Amino acid sequence: MAAPLAELEVTTAPPPPRARRSYTPYLLLLPGLAWLVVFFVVPMVALASQSLQTGDPESGYVQTWHFQTYLDALSQFWPQFVRSIVFAGAATFLTLLLAYPLAYFMAQKAGRWKNFLLVLVIAPFFTSFLIRTLAWQIILTDNGPVAGLARTTHFSDLLQWLQLTSNDSLMNSRFAVIAGLTYNFLPFMILPLYASLERLDHRLVEAAGDLYATPIKTFWRVTWPLSLPGVVGGTLLTFIPAAGDFINSRLLGNTQTVMIGQVIDSEFLRIQDYSTAAALSFMLMLVIVVIVAFYVRRAGTEELV
Amino acid sequence: MRWLRSHLVAIAALAVLAYLLLPNLVVIVFSLNKPRGTYNYKWEQFSTDAWTNPCGTPGICDAVGLSLRIGLIATLVATILGTMVAFAIGRHRFWGRASTNLLIFLPMATPEVVMGSSLLTLFIAMGIAPGTIPILIAHILFCLSFVVVTVKARIASLDPRLEQAAADLFANPFQTFVRVTLPLVAPGIAAGALLAFSLSFDDYIITNFNASPSSITFPMYVWGAAQRGTPVQINVIGTVMFLTALILVAGGQLISNRRARQTV
Amino acid sequence: MTESTSGDLRLTGVTKTYDSFTAVDQLDLVIPRGSFFALLGPSGCGKTTTLRMVAGLDQPTIGQIWIGDRDITNTKAYQRNVNTVFQSYALFPHLSIIDNVSFGLRRRKVENYKAKAMEALELVQLAHIAKKKPGQLSGGMQQRVALARAVVNRPDVLLLDEPLGALDLKLRRQMQIELKQIQSEVGITFVHVTHDQEEAMTMADTIAVMNAGRLEQVGDPATLYEHPTSTFVANFLGQSNLLEATVKGRYGAIAELDVHGVDLRLPVDRLKADTTKLWLGVRPEKLRLVEPGAGDPASLENNRLSGVVTDASFTGLATNYLVRMPWGQELMVVQQNDGMPRAETGAQVNLAWAPEHGFALSGDQDSHAGAQDQADDSGAT
Numbered sequence: 039m040a041a042p043l044a045e046l047e048v049t050t051a052p053p054p055p056r057a058r059r060s061y062t063p064y065l066l067l068l069p070g071l072a073w074l075v076v077f078f079v080v081p082m083v084a085l086a087s088q089s090l091q092t093g094d095p096e097s098g099y100v101q102t103w104h105f106q107t108y109l110d111a112l113s114q115f116w117p118q119f120v121r122s123i124v125f126a127g128a129a130t131f132l133t134l135l136l137a138y139p140l141a142y143f144m145a146q147k148a149g150r151w152k153n154f155l156l157v158l159v160i161a162p163f164f165t166s167f168l169i170r171t172l173a174w175q176i177i178l179t180d181n182g183p184v185a186g187l188a189r190t191t192h193f194s195d196l197l198q199w200l201q202l203t204s205n206d207s208l209m210n211s212r213f214a215v216i217a218g219l220t221y222n223f224l225p226f227m228i229l230p231l232y233a234s235l236e237r238l239d240h241r242l243v244e245a246a247g248d249l250y251a252t253p254i255k256t257f258w259r260v261t262w263p264l265s266l267p268g269v270v271g272g273t274l275l276t277f278i279p280a281a282g283d284f285i286n287s288r289l290l291g292n293t294q295t296v297m298i299g300q301v302i303d304s305e306f307l308r309i310q311d312y313s314t315a316a317a318l319s320f321m322l323m324l325v326i327v328v329i330v331a332f333y334v335r336r337a338g339t340e341e342l343v
Numbered sequence: 344m345r346w347l348r349s350h351l352v353a354i355a356a357l358a359v360l361a362y363l364l365l366p367n368l369v370v371i372v373f374s375l376n377k378p379r380g381t382y383n384y385k386w387e388q389f390s391t392d393a394w395t396n397p398c399g400t401p402g403i404c405d406a407v408g409l410s411l412r413i414g415l416i417a418t419l420v421a422t423i424l425g426t427m428v429a430f431a432i433g434r435h436r437f438w439g440r441a442s443t444n445l446l447i448f449l450p451m452a453t454p455e456v457v458m459g460s461s462l463l464t465l466f467i468a469m470g471i472a473p474g475t476i477p478i479l480i481a482h483i484l485f486c487l488s489f490v491v492v493t494v495k496a497r498i499a500s501l502d503p504r505l506e507q508a509a510a511d512l513f514a515n516p517f518q519t520f521v522r523v524t525l526p527l528v529a530p531g532i533a534a535g536a537l538l539a540f541s542l543s544f545d546d547y548i549i550t551n552f553n554a555s556p557s558s559i560t561f562p563m564y565v566w567g568a569a570q571r572g573t574p575v576q577i578n579v580i581g582t583v584m585f586l587t588a589l590i591l592v593a594g595g596q597l598i599s600n601r602r603a604r605q606t607v
Numbered sequence: 608m609t610e611s612t613s614g615d616l617r618l619t620g621v622t623k624t625y626d627s628f629t630a631v632d633q634l635d636l637v638i639p640r641g642s643f644f645a646l647l648g649p650s651g652c653g654k655t656t657t658l659r660m661v662a663g664l665d666q667p668t669i670g671q672i673w674i675g676d677r678d679i680t681n682t683k684a685y686q687r688n689v690n691t692v693f694q695s696y697a698l699f700p701h702l703s704i705i706d707n708v709s710f711g712l713r714r715r716k717v718e719n720y721k722a723k724a725m726e727a728l729e730l731v732q733l734a735h736i737a738k739k740k741p742g743q744l745s746g747g748m749q750q751r752v753a754l755a756r757a758v759v760n761r762p763d764v765l766l767l768d769e770p771l772g773a774l775d776l777k778l779r780r781q782m783q784i785e786l787k788q789i790q791s792e793v794g795i796t797f798v799h800v801t802h803d804q805e806e807a808m809t810m811a812d813t814i815a816v817m818n819a820g821r822l823e824q825v826g827d828p829a830t831l832y833e834h835p836t837s838t839f840v841a842n843f844l845g846q847s848n849l850l851e852a853t854v855k856g857r858y859g860a861i862a863e864l865d866v867h868g869v870d871l872r873l874p875v876d877r878l879k880a881d882t883t884k885l886w887l888g889v890r891p892e893k894l895r896l897v898e899p900g901a902g903d904p905a906s907l908e909n910n911r912l913s914g915v916v917t918d919a920s921f922t923g924l925a926t927n928y929l930v931r932m933p934w935g936q937e938l939m940v941v942q943q944n945d946g947m948p949r950a951e952t953g954a955q956v957n958l959a960w961a962p963e964h965g966f967a968l969s970g971d972q973d974s975h976a977g978a979q980d981q982a983d984d985s986g987a988t
Contacts, residue, residue, distance in 0.1 A: 060435075062431075062435060063431040063432075063434075063435035063437040064431075064437065066427040066428065066430055066431035066435075067427070067428055067431040067432075067443065069424050069427065070424040070425060070427055070428035070487060070491070071428065071443065071446070073424060073483065073484065073487060074446055074447070074450070074484070074487065075446075077462065077465070077480055077481070077483075077484045078446075078449070078450055078458075078461075078484060079446075080465060081458075081461035081462050081464060081465040082461050084461065084464045084465045084468055085457075085460065085461040085464050088464045088468075136359045136362065137359070139352050139355035139356045139359060140355070140356040140359040140360060140363075142352060142356070143352050143353055143355075143356030143357075144356070147352065147353065153596045153600065155360070156592075156596065157589065157592045157593050157596055158360060158363075158364065159360070159363065160588075160592050161367075161585060161588040161589045161592050162363060162364060162366075162367050162585065162588075163541070163588075164537075164541040164545075164584065164585075164588035164591075164592070165367065165370075165545075165581055165584040165585040165588055166544075166545050166561070166562060166565065166580075166581055166584060167545055168545075168547055168562050168565040168566060168569075169370055169565055169577060169578070169580075169581035170366040170367065170370065170581070171366075172565070172569060172573065172577075173365075173366035173367075173369040173370050173373070174366060175384065176369055176373065176383075176384055177365065177366065177369055179384060179385075181385070221362065221363070221366070224359075224362075224363055225363075274452070275451075278451075278452050278453075278454060279454060279455065281454055282454020282455055282456045282457060283454075283455075284456070284548075285547065285548070289569060298456075299454065299455075299456045299548075302456045302457075302460055303456060303548075303551075303552075306460050306463060306552065307551075307552070312464065312467075315460060316460065316464060319456065319457045319460045319461065320457075322454060322456070322457055323453065323454070323457050326452070326454065327452075330452065502695075502697070504693055504695055504697045505697050505699060505700075507664050507684070507693075507697070508691070508693060508697035508698075508699070509685075509699075509710070510663070510664065510683070510684040510685045511662055511663075511664070511684055511685075511689075511690055511691045511757075512685075512690065512710050512711035512714060512756070512757075512760070513685045513686075513711050513714040513715050513760075514685055514710070514714050515683075515685050518714060519685075522710075523699060526701045527700070527701060
């Protein structure tokens with residue numbers, strides 16, 4: 039069917055008007071990426087390099103590839119490291135436990151109230167978390183109603199038995215720190231979960247019921263797997279900052295609850311042992327990256343952002 | 344009993360919501376307190392002193408002012424840079440796209456102590472003294488990634504055929520961008536800017552690493568106050584922030600609801 | 608600004624390749640100015656790709672596109688005097704209807720754009736919803752707004768990309784008639800891309816059937832239907848019975864064919880000069896059921912075949928039969944509900960048709976090409 043006309047008039051078309059290799063994306067990226075490279079990548083390199091130097095602020099630092107710093111820092115501060123990971127892990131788990139019902143309720147059952155609830159969840163997130171954490175001091179204070187309730191229900195005895203509190207006080211305890219961490223990162227868990235659950239087609243749940251699944255079975259086999267992207271997103275957004283946090287531990291804890299973030303902070307700003315501080319920072323970064331990579335690999339989501 | 348079981352999820356959800364809002368409630372309540380000592384822990388008596396005299400405590404309004412200024416500038420810069428990056432990633436295929444995505448993600452995955460301390464290390468090495476400028480730089484940095492992610496999500500939900508339709512109707516690329524793309528992406532940009540501002544205003548850890556005695560932001564002021572004595576005005580500011588956030592977010596929801604009814 | 612370039616739309620040697628895949632292969636097409644032209648074909652045949660190249664949204668790898676004597680191949684979409692009605696309508700959600708319709712006019716800095724836009728809305732009978740937003744309209748109304756938005760610019764060519772696909776049957780039929788009326792009223796060249804052969808035949812003056820990136824046949828609906836030149840067109844447009852035949856001899860104006868041992872006739876001018884093997888085609892509605900033994904007096908020259916009815920479906924308008932031939936092939940027969948007695952399953956029947964109702968297709972083609980159950984559902988075009 040190709041007409042003979044084609045043989046007379048066919049010419050190779052000139053290159054397409056808009057070249058594939060356009061400069062637009064690079065121009066758009068340049069300022070932002072430059073900022074990231076200069077103020078994120080370079081400092082990280084500086085941090086790594088600093089961790090291998092010896093000296094002090096007065097007499098200056100020399101690059102000596104002093105790996106011993108790492109070993110010293112680790113042997114001195116490994117309890118705080120472990121504690122940070124444990125606290126962060128506990129807080130993440132608790133956050134997931136608490137956030138899921140709320141996110142599910144908002145996504146599937148709230149109907150007209152959905153947006154109102156969303157506002158109530160987001161608004162606290164925008165207010166100063168320092169002030170809110172201070173408020174926890176008031177809430178958990180020994181003479182307050184919460185402490186009283188815990189005593190009468192013997193909840194505080196349970197906590198004491200779990201070694202989460204010291205001398206019957208809810209404040210200045212492990213319990214308070216974990217509770218604070220959980221509280222602070224709740225919105226970070228709720229929002230990704232909500233986003234994931236909102237996209238859940240309710241008809242799938244109905245179909246499961248139609249196929250003889252009990253509510254619990256339906257949850258485990260249908261709802262939970264489909265909400266995994268949100269779970270992964272939320273746990274990452276919670277665990278990573280929680281591991282490095284020290285505000286909660288400072289305001290709500292005691293000398294037994296010191297987290298690695300506090301150590302880094304004091305090494306940098308009080309003791310001014312920059313090398314050790316840098317080494318600790320870097321190790322924290324590394325631990326987190328390893329845990330995250332492992333976790334993401336297992337959970338199977340490639341597109342995190 | 345049956346009622347309890349069928350409404351289990353609802354009850355749990357509302358309990359969590361209460362847990363979430365309890366501290367805000369406490370902040371509001373205690374902003375109306377008149378404490379006996381320097382610490383605002385125990386309820387003494389009802390008083391609106393702090394509300395009538397919000398700047399009563401020395402330094403608090405300066406700190407709020409500084410936080411606002413830094414917040415606005417950091418938001419502006421981060422939003423512009425972040426929107427540009429979001430468009431580049433979201434709209435073009437280019438070499439290095441995956442690595443760029445990773446680079447954007449990394450700051451969000453970095454604990455604040457690490458980011459703050461690395462910046463401090465850089466500034467020390469460069470000989471820049473701590474103060475407002477380093478704080479500003481740091482804020483722009485960590486806000487950038489969040490803006491990119493927020494705007495990118497909005498761009499992804501944009502129907503590319505709308506831009507094709509605009510070109511079909513004689514709009515050149517610039518006109519298409521201004522008249523079609525930008526208005527439709529605007530809500531995402533606004534959300535990104537709002538997020539950036541709140542992250543900046545609320546930041547303590549990174550700011551602390553890079554601050555000097557002359558550059559006290561509001562979170563730093565609160566932290567210092569926690570050691571020295573918590574004036575009631577802190578709760579006043581906290582309440583104002585909460586109410587402002589409520590209004591802004593509620594307003595944003597109403598606008599996007601109206602828009603949703605108009606989307607094809 | 609683009610000068611008014613009235614004239615025929617011509618595609619010369621237009622080819623579009625993606626890596627190893629050729630979507631459009633050496634397309635040569637002339638679309639006369641002012642006509643209602645349909646590009647018809649199954650999913651993936653390249654018709655939408657062709658449309659996009661005419662609109663300027665894609666560039667041909669090789670070849671040129673002309674309007675009149677102006678080569679527009681290298682112009683950008685926004686520089687061309689061509690407008691498109693998109694399959695998904697693509698109305699701007701943030702603009703009102705009147706702003707949507709006047710969008711093109713304003714880019715061109717046309718005076719009185721508001722009045723012209725209202726005129727276009729009146730053409731599609733939607734002047735009363737000018738202030739509303741697209742999200743508040745039904746699918747049918749959006750489709751008409753999309754049409755108004757394109758027509759108002761009085762382009763040289765108006766492209767329609769399967770615009771009626773999302774509408775329900777009744778609305779679709781109504782819109783088909785309306786589109787045809789609007790086209791003749793406004794006089795613009797319409798190029799309508801569709802996979803629905805009934806739609807194409809209803810609306811278009813000329814149809815180009817495409818298959819796998821190439822043109823199969825171009826012509827008016829009647830010619831395409833009665834005189835298809837390939838098995839693909841014969842099967843894609845309506846239905847065809849294709850019988851394996853060999854030429855026994857030519858006697859004046861009639862050619863004698865042997866079909867599985869049966870003698871059948873065909874006008875000689877349907878055959879190419881040197882054909883020996885061919886597919887003899889006859890449409891289901893041309894076959895008439897006659898009782899065995901009954902003679903149709905005026906038709907001693909009629910072709911006859913006998914077989915057994917294996918299926919009889921009454922559709923109200925007609926009865927669709929499947930009649931099995933001695934060699935196993937089932938022929939489709941459509942008998943209009945004209946009061947004549949209907950045959951039942953299992954009955955022995957004779958099929959008769961006039962020789963001039965047959966058509967010939969070269970014997971080396973695939974007799975199943977274009978049949979609807981072969982249609983590719985991938986949705987890529």
